[in-house]
């Protein structure tokens with residue numbers, strides 16, 4: 282049945298050990314750097330999604346001046362938005378979301394890291410199950426994911442970005458505390474594709490470091 286097939290995309294809990302082993306691990310602090318519409322990630326149920334190419338095409342993103350959806354998305358970039366995503370989305374959206382996954386969440390082990398040290402005990406416990414191997418399997422695509430179902434105009438990301446991020450919307454986001462670089466200011470031919478390689482530290486090392494910092 283279509284309904285039950287779709288419901289398998291609604292992942293309402295974090296990835297199991299087997300799933301985690303298949304994905305690249307991104308620390309919460311690494312995710313927090315990807316907080317703009319030019320390069321935006323979100324964390325949902327401990328999975329990391331690069332939604333850059335989708336964000337400005339999102340339903341209602343700039344709907345005749347009704348810009349609350351744009352703000353809802355923009356202010357969640359670089360962050361964990363599990364509850365908000367779950368609250369606002371249908372099964373179809375969950376299915377679409379799965380095409381943007383680039384990895385799973387981990388911690389850097391620095392007790393002074395604001396993002397990683399605020400992970401919950403449940404999240405840290407889940408990370409403890411990760412393999413200690415320094416080399417991780419990497420299913421993450423090198424570029425920002427661009428699923429086939431996205432409209433073809435998105436192939437030219439910068440053009441779509443320029444259309445999606447109007448002057449009015451840019452002013453609104455800036456006033457709300459989320460300034461975005463306008464396309465005129467910097468318009469490379471292609472979206473940024475560089476992705477810094479994750480520092481190869483085993484999860485055991487990270488968790489021991491976190492524990493040594495006084496965290497219980």
Ligand code: HEM
Nearest residue numbers: 332340341350353354357362365366369370371374377378
């Ligand atoms: C790749 C990531 C995303 C996809 C594929 C996606 C997809 C969709 C879709 C298809 C809808 C229409 C209603 C539905 O079918 O559920 C929707 C609505 C909505 N989404 Fe997303 N979304 C994504 C990310 C986000 C994020 C990160 C936020 C902010 C937390 C967000 C906030 C909203 C809101 C507020 C609505 C309601 C819009 C309205 O009623 O006008 N979305 N999304």
Ligand SMILES: [Zn+2]
Nearest residue numbers: 310389394397
């Ligand atoms: Zn960190």
